[in-house]
Amino acid sequence: MKASVFVEENMKTFSTVARLASFSEAADELGLTTSGVSYIIKRLEESLGIKLFHRSTRKVELTEAGKYFHAKVQALLEEFRSIEEGMISIDKGVEAKLTICVNNLLHTPYHTTMLTKYIKNRFPSCQLRITTEVYGGVWDAISNQGIDVAIGAPGILIDGGGINYKELSSIHWQFAVAPHHPVAKLQEPIPDSQLRQYPAICVDDTASQMIKKIGWLLYGQEAIFVPDMDTKLYAQQAGSGIGFLPDYLVRDSLADGKLVTKTLQNPRQPSLMLLAWKSSLKGRVTEWIRDAFEPGEVLSKLYSDLMH
Template sequence: GFPGRFTPQHTARLLQVLREHFPTCQIAITTEVYNGVWDSLINNQADIAIGAPDTLLDGGGIDYIEIGMIRWLFAISPAHPLAFIPEPISESQLRLYPNIMVEDTANTINKKVGWLLHGQESILVPDFNTKLQCQILGEGIGFLPDYMVREAMEKSLLVTRQIHNPRQDSRMLLATRHSASGQVTQWIKREFSLQGILTGIYQDLMHRA
């Protein structure tokens, strides 16, 4: 299971590396969001999750190691009304505009809600790429991973603004089913070490402590 904030390019590179090292292994990659990652592990729908969110679940026979942090930036269209008011932007001002939210894919455990103010309208979308495009079009507001925002800012598609109570960094985990102890799992764990191959693939997405 892979959370939706990872890009198709990174997933394709992961697949390429796995096939190079394990040419006879049958690989199936799915995308899950927030607690949907844990849901897929608990219900035996996935053996390994890269980028599981830091909402640790008791039991379930799941092992995990920290692989990095996602940093969030509040980003809006340059034409959005909030782009023209003083910073930090107050919650009363933010509440006037819908929050573009990626929907948690969990089915059997509680869904996680990202950043949302009390009384604020939310628009649910299936993944972070859709959320990005909606915010570029000015259809709503919200936090995005910093790597997405940087790319959009280089093209003058988004601007960042300071708000009261910004979203904190999110710890990302490599989670594996305890019963999945084969060569592939062990290799993936090893290659997320500091100088590992997989750390290199994802280094532009996640910050290391």
């Protein structure tokens, strides 16, 4: 069987000649003889049936086909390096891939970007996938949908084993309405009887295999379901309905007068967030995430403006 020329040594030799535009300089860098480098390139060209370099007495230049081949070789060498690094990492206990679900309450572009940055800086070979779910959908994801770690699982434990958890902090709520909404003019503390006549803006629970739940809805009150907290915020600013919002989400809206807070007879209690992970996970990335949520550690600090 004819040996393949697509081996790492040949690819590195070709790439080095292309970068330095010199057989002799490439030979010096690679620790080979100039004739050895020339022989490798000649074998590549003969095997491919394509001329890769224009040769002159002073330098060598890539042909158009050589430029195309060079781009492909660079990608191939990067893949070689990635495979090697991945195998070394796995051997050292680093997960090859990890899927993390973040509660919609804790997901912002900034926080999720920083989460991935912190993990990839420490474990570059671990392939990450980040998803977001609402309420019971977080438990559903880790129980039934192949999620490995859940950040912000609601503090209402589900039945069944195989999942470990630790308490994080809590989301605190404020009842906020548009200043032009009729509820804004009611005397405080406002009883439920005066609230239920107005629609509540609710973020739809994304659970598919568990019973869906609603964060706050009074008996007999109309619910308008929206897909996320940002939409709920805008809907309440527009006066489309009422409801509780996380305190971190309403700060700017209160400052610029787009929302006002009201005191209720039955305020909503803080919502405890949990970090949950499959008990079968023993890798270093999962272990680091758990440790990074300890008080004063990097992920605890990252989410401290959302939970307290």
